[in-house]
Amino acid sequence: MKMERITMIDLAYKEKLVTRLENAECASSTERLAVKRKVPRQLNSFICGLPLIVVLCLAWEIAPRVGLLSPIFFPPLSEVLVAAKGLFLSGVMTAHLEASLRRSVTGFVLAVIVAIPLGLLMGRYSRFERVADLLVQTLRNTSQFALLPVFILTLGIGEASKIAITFYASLWLLLINTISGVKSVDPLLIKAARSMGTSDLDLFKKVVLPASTPAIVSGTRLAVKASLMAVIAAEMLAAQSGVGYLIQNSQLMMQVPNMYAGILTLTCVGLFVNYILVWLEKKASEWKVSRDTSLF
């Protein structure tokens, strides 16, 4: 037992060393690439990050097989992938995924429709904000998860309660970011626009909205993530479909590989969506002086 541990630490240390070396190599190649600009920076950072993921996958595969982890609770990755393949081929996973995405997208879109016009108004007219701010802060700090029982009580266990929670989860992030975006619009630009005879409507459309777009897109990214998380939680508590339901139900039925398949699918969806939104955010704020966008 003690021996095992020592070899494990030893292994982990070696792996760390290897990845560190690889990273160092990547760093120097980044510098080279920055000059050549042949590979986009994002792809490059993806390649740099890959070894750690490979290590994680290998550990997941090997640890249950050599008895470091219980194969009942932690089936090897390959088994999980086989289960995932089965779920996708039979159409079960796609159906659940579709259900989850439909709910979160519906809730999110509703939140956009409400939050962005409201945020533009609240950001622009301080009197409006003064009246509404306390209410917004109060509601924002009421957890959407705590409210789930309320939604279920009032809206039933059908689609409405799930859409409500995704709506609630994304609304405040969108609203707060829109408000702060509008508030940070350079007053000089507004003065310049007004000096050219810009009407109030045009001022919103052509100045306030584009100037606050980067902040709105940042809010969107956070809101999309929040809506995905919220829908999963809701499905775990009360649903007959959706990936959250699949995960929860597989656990209850002790179909552990299916449970992990559901978790992995969510991770992949989250990663994919995040990369798209990061790209979008970058596009939207290209005109800003600082062009750095974090990946988180």
Add this chain to the structure above:
Amino acid sequence: MEKIRIQGVRKTFRLKRGQSVTVQGKQTDELEVLGGVDLSMREGEFVTLVGPSGCGKSVLLDMIGGLAAPSAGAVYIDGEAIAKPGPKTAYVFQQYALFPWRNALSNVEYALEVRGVSKNERTDKAKYLLGLFGLAAFGDRYPNQLSGGMQQRVAIARALASDPEVLLMDEPFAALDAQTRELLQAELLRIWEKTNTTVLFVTHAIDEAVYLADRVVVMTARPGVIKEIVDIDLPRPRAANIRSAPEFNAHRRLAWEALADEVNKAQREMELSLAAI
């Protein structure tokens, strides 16, 4: 013909709660910035406005541009009192105020866009104006890809896009380096001479004020009133080397003497109020 008439214009700002100033030994929360300004400008005239910091030069510009209302008195363009930004005026700011999400061409187009000019027409006009400032090849650049001088050229092109009859310029060249500044002064004069635009130009630089203007208006320290108007009867077109001519220096000295007292006064007041703190 009279283009602009500024008549008995005063402006008093009420300070925010908790702030106050000491005026002639008395504490008050009202700050009188303009203390009754009267000025008349001819059509096509180039007037520069100099005065110590805080004497209300920019506020006066805002009023002509319809962006601020006088506390008393009125501003007229072609005999009509100004109440809001009108199509006859255009404004150029020290910090360019270009829309950073629009490229140079579409920044110039903006002025026409909000006036409902058709797409083709405004693109043609914007291209022509950029060409006038030697920026034909830079239409697709965004403001953060342009130097300060280029950005200010775009901003002036944008202001001229609507064919303004009155051009208001608030220290437009103050943020530029000396060479670029002289270049742009010459360019501005070259383009102004082709049009019949009436220009009111605020500056801190006496040289600039004398070089550009038909008349230099010198304002007093706050509350600002007109202290003196120096006629600059130097011939036009003015070459850049006119700055070393003795007549230029004579005019420069006149304007400087008028201003120096006021700058000193403003400085003393500043020191006094600092001492009070």
